[in-house]
Amino acid sequence: MTVTLPGDTLLDLPEPHAKDAPNPARITGVGTAVTAHSYTQREVLDIFRITDPKIRSVFLNSAIERRFLTLPPLGADGERRPESQGELLAKHKRTALDMGARAVRACLDDAGLDLADIDHLCCVTTTGFLTPGLSAHLIRDLGIDPGCSRVDVVGMGCNAGLNALNATAAWAVAHPGQVAVLLCAEACSAAYVIDSTLRTAVVNSLFGDGAAAIAVVADPRDAAGPPYVPATPPSPARGPRLLAFASHLITDAIEAMRYDWDDDQGKFSFYLDPHVPYVVGAHAEQVVDRLLSGAGLRRSDIAHWLVHSGGKKVIDAVRVNLGLTRHDVRHTSEVLRDYGNLSSGSFLFSYERLLKENVVESGDHGVLMTMGPGSTIETALVQW
Structure with a gap:
């Protein structure tokens, strides 16, 4: 199995059911x-x-x-x-x-x-x-x-x-x-x-x-049992497995989100370019599709979308470009409504809300997605 690392580096790993393949990491608490x-x-x-x-x-x-x-x-x-x-x-x-x-x-x-x-x-x-x-x-x-x-x-x-x-x-x-x-x-x-x-x-x-x-x-490999099988059967209650990551750096927008030093104020000042939502939205498809294609999935196979609460225009731009519904990004929008943009931890507030909703089923796939300075889009594929 060939995995593409950041920078398009290729890494050959054992097939998922190969004898020496490790178990993937799992989120067990939030x-x-x-x-x-x-x-x-x-x-x-x-x-x-x-x-x-x-x-x-x-x-x-x-x-x-x-x-x-x-x-x-x-x-x-x-x-x-x-x-x-x-x-x-x-x-x-x-x-x-x-x-x-x-x-x-x-x-x-x-x-x-x-x-x-x-x-x-x-x-x-x-x-x-x-x-x-x-x-x-x-x-x-x-x-x-x-x-x-x-x-x-x-x-x-x-x-x-x-x-x-x-x-x-x-x-x-x-x-x-x-x-x-x-x-x-x-x-x-x-x-x-x-x-x-x-x-x-x-x-x-x-x-x-x-x-x-x-x-x-x-999970440690069970030496007495089949390879790549955790000791406890998969279930939503045990938390999702982290299957893959994909990222994309929008180099043309490297100045779109940045800290500048403000001489008049004597402190750092954060800058957000008003075009950020449209730049992020325009690049969302390629990184998400690359993430999913490695697992043989399509966007329609994803049951849960947990997107960074970057702002109303950012959420709308990502939703429209990925063909998602307002229901798909309900937790993202609710976190923005109740907390504003919480920077790096926003998507985990959405993840916590999804779990409390108690709608996840065994086998469901989810996509985690964050956006920020670089300009950068980061994604992860999970499965319960």
Whole structure:
């Protein structure tokens, strides 16, 4: 069996039922967490006394009803005061660690595991820079075994959850029976610039604070039984197997989503090109079809679509270009409505909602899809 790796590298692997083929990694638990306070879009506009009708229109027509945010402190005059870059980095550390710890605990509870069971921890964030990374702080704060393998993925953006899941799944396959935990912790409130421009209005109207974690395990091969057969029969309750990944970097749009340094504000400012939805939508088909063709599947064979909640226009562009229904992306749209764009962890909030819906059946295929800076589209194929 020939597998195409990123960069079109070909890798020959044993056939799925070959004697020495490893079992694929499986998602065995999920947990999410948000900050303490949420606000409607209108409340945010009123708190910051934003009266410009164009900016208010951006907020109120975003398909977002409420977001969890960590607002700047009040000044002596009762107004929200600007935060320095140093204060924003401190907010990121404090908020991401708090949400991340709660998401990890919730994930382990869902999987029936304990902190002592974690063998590998991968932490993803784009909303702040921290050295040592989130993984080191969480290992110390939660009392995880200091011998735990760890990695931090920083700065990749909204697509990074699937980039990291690819690497985490590979680690799990290489260490069958051991528990890997992937955490996406995004304190988007620590990446805001508050001014009166439309550039910042688009960003400020969209992102919210949130963290999501999943546990990933590859079943050990049963030496006494047939190859490639897990000890327990497949079932939706055991979580989906991660079958394949495919990605696509849109090099012509490498500047479409980026952090710039704002000299006037003395802090980083995130930029979103207004053409991003159309660029992403136009490239969605080729990467999804490449993902599915490797498994001999078509889009009509996919029962569940879990797409990043990048924004109303992004969701619509992906849906139209892939020929999906509004029902197909219902969880994506609901997460956007209730939380805004949660960056790298958005798709895991949708995954959690799908499980709570209790509609997944054994044998169902699903596609996970994230989009972000690069511009990049990441995808994964799963099966329950």
